[in-house]
Amino acid sequence: MSEVVAWVIATIVTIPLLGWYIIYIFSAKMSKNKSKSIQRASDWTTVLFMIAVNFIIVELWAKSFLWVILAVFFFVALIFTFIHWRLAGDIHVGKLFKGIWRFNFLLFFMTYLFLSGFGLLLRILS
Template structure:
């Protein structure tokens, strides 16, 4: 049983799009609200995409880039905070944390897709 659970977790971390899709479908079935389910699935899988990017970077270049992922996360947090302060003149923490989290989701999804494509192409030609 533990090996099956480990295989499921490894698959979801390796292929976070699958995890996102499962969470999205489950949420749609429960809430019947597609836009809320889209946001919920995105919020819950941000960490999966960050972990997938981390492991892809290790696989491609045989180095750990955990420090770079954390630096990017905090750099995005800084810029989102600065933009909210400039636009509204006030920092609303709830909106700020949602903005940081969702912008990180978008960034790491794009990075995941780019690195996956790069890794696939580089393995084909090597």
């Protein structure tokens, strides 16, 4: 049984789109609200996309750039905090964190798609 659980977790981490879809389906069935389900799935799989981007980078270049991924995450947080402070004059932590988290989802989702395509093309041409 533990092997099955390990296989499911490994699959979801290495294929975060599958994890996103599973969370979306589960949330949509429970809440009956598709837009909230998309948001929940995106929020819950941000870390999966970050890990997947790291694994793809390791596979392509045989080096871990986890520190760069974390630096990008915190740089985005810094920029968002500064912009939020300049526009609102006051920092609303919940709203700020949600914006940071969702922007990072979009950033790492796009990076995941780009690196997946790049890796496929690289393997086809070599």
